[in-house]
Amino acid sequence: MSIVGVGSIAFDTITTPSGHRDNILGGSLTHFSLAASYFTDVRVVAVVGEDFGPEQEEVFRKRNIDIRGIERAPGKTFRWGGKYLENLNEAKTDFTELNVFERFQPRIPREYMDSKFLFLGNIHPSLQAEVRQKMDGVSLTGGDTMNFWINGTRSELIQTLKVMDVLLINDTEAKMLAGEKNLPRAARKVLAMGPQALVIKHGEYGATIFFREGAFGIGSHPFRAPALPIEEVQDPTGAGDAFAGGFMGYIASQGELNREVLKRALFYGGVMGSFIVERFGSERLQSLTRKEIDSRFQVFRELTHLE
Amino acid sequence: MSIVGVGSIAFDTITTPSGHRDNILGGSLTHFSLAASYFTDVRVVAVVGEDFGPEQEEVFRKRNIDIRGIERAPGKTFRWGGKYLENLNEAKTDFTELNVFERFQPRIPREYMDSKFLFLGNIHPSLQAEVRQKMDGVSLTGGDTMNFWINGTRSELIQTLKVMDVLLINDTEAKMLAGEKNLPRAARKVLAMGPQALVIKHGEYGATIFFREGAFGIGSHPFRAPALPIEEVQDPTGAGDAFAGGFMGYIASQGELNREVLKRALFYGGVMGSFIVERFGSERLQSLTRKEIDSRFQVFRELTHLE
Secondary structure (H helix, E strand, O other), X not given: OOEEEEOOOEXXXXXXXXXXXXXXXXXXXXXXXXXXXXXXXXXXXXXXXXXXXXXXXXXXXXXXXXXXXXXXXXXXXXXXXXXXXXXXXXXXXXXXXXXXXXXOOOOOOHHHOOOOEEEEOOOOHHHHHXXXXXXXXXXXXXXXXXXXXXXXXXXXXXXXXXXXXXXXXXXXXXXXXXXXXXXXXXXXXXXXXXXXXXXXXXXXXXXXXXEOOOOOOOXXXXXXXXXXXXXXXXXXXXXXXXXXXXXHHHHHHOOOOOHXXXXXXXXXXXXXXXXXXXXXXXXXXXXXXHHHHHHHHHHHHHHXXXX | OOEEEEOOOEEEEEEEOOEEEEEEEEOHHHHHHHHHOOOOOEEEEEEEOOOOOHHHHHHHHHXXXXXXXXXXXXXXXXXXXXXXXXXXOXXXXXXXXXXXXXXXXXXXXXXXXXXOEEEEOOOOHHHHHHHHHHOOOOOEEEEEOXXXXXXXXXXXXXXXXXXXXXXXXXXXXXXXXXXXXXXXXXXXXXXXXXXXXXXXXXXXXXXXXXXXXXXXXXXXXXXXXXOOOOOOOOOOOOHHHHHHHHHHHHHHHOOOXXXXXXXXXXXXXXXXXXXXXXXXXXXXXXXXXXXXXXHHHHHHHHHHOOO
């Protein structure tokens, strides 16, 4: 079944120990939607500027992504520049030009309204809530957020969490949101804010999904998926978004919603995260095959499963 | 089959957010041997002072650990004091009194010589090499080391690594030893120094075992075991030693040496690490049952295995 994704499309200027790229197609929604497109039909909602041309459109079209929800506004597309130095886990931002993204008001095409899955990318929590409210027929909503919103718009975020079924954040964000340094305790506090499940991403150590008692089946045991040890990470940008795309895309492709589906989804999230970092920007996500994806899923399984 | 462990026995004074204990039985060998004792016969080689009495001996005897290799020297036993503040992953040392441990010369009882498994705890690499040389009939040697030896006695350590089959260290130590910040590349460099397998411990994220190409079977794929998300860590002291005890003890208990055995051993390492932190010092390791251990092994499996 199809999934609607809302978030940012951007031009990124990135330097890593492996090289440099100017103004390549990026943004959380780009990475999310490309990753999800290998599993299900994807429809995107975003805003771009006059500098977003047929070349960029083609990247989405090739992956059969519905771009009727991409609004063109006067001005320039969101631009971000950053460097990864020795520590590939942390970007040093050179510049952030929000441009048209600053006044982003997500408009959902009528044709998207029958989608049963929704992903709210990392935008203002009030906008996330608005989109969720408009799409009141969805059966599962996933979402992302970041330190900036956790600190700056906490009360709005708390409201939005009440209508999010699965929240995907990293360790630091989970601890900050919960005000608690112990991870499983932090997870329990975040789940009490609303979500049925919480995915905490640990970067190179994988991810853990915590379930609210009784949600998606019996019990409350967490589940861990690994990340692949990778010898050459060319560019870590978008790894979390590709993770979310694999995770949500796989869920949307399945007929039912239960813990086993969410666990496998966590593996597919890791798989898509492991692909994107092999090349700059979204390059690797543009040219994958489902066969490559399933073969790497198998590697993830061998990495963690006893005979 | 029996395993010989060499390392430190100490009295620890520990403060954590959960409480405080004075002069409790600790030391890497204590934690290692107690953990290993649930899997196989354990024989220890260590030095203690005159303050080590029947009460402490009893802890080992109760677990059927052979203490004929514990030498009593004039003076006091090694003492360590430390605090874990907000960050339970890092101890702040208050004092280190090496006492009799400063002149530790491991003497291996003749009765230990038929052991096929050896664990070289965190002592001077030259002493490790000496012990390994004396016990030249062993079929598998595991070992630990730390930043202090990696920086201070690098050339001795490099020599010792040539006679160690499995090295168990943490992320920081692996990166420091290899002079390489990327983990799988660091692992490859360390394996090139001698070991057949390298276990890198990631604290709350579990551990990864990297194999030298062709060692213990076909292929060179790594394997990851999780750690259990624990809501209340009372005292993290000894988690790495308990991990090593579970890992080596399980290996020694098996009839054959292959990758599947080492993978399961990695899980048992995580299991023993998850128990020790539930109480102060070695308290939890003194009163476990094999049933509790295997039931937690099952929890680890459920935490990571898809249906």
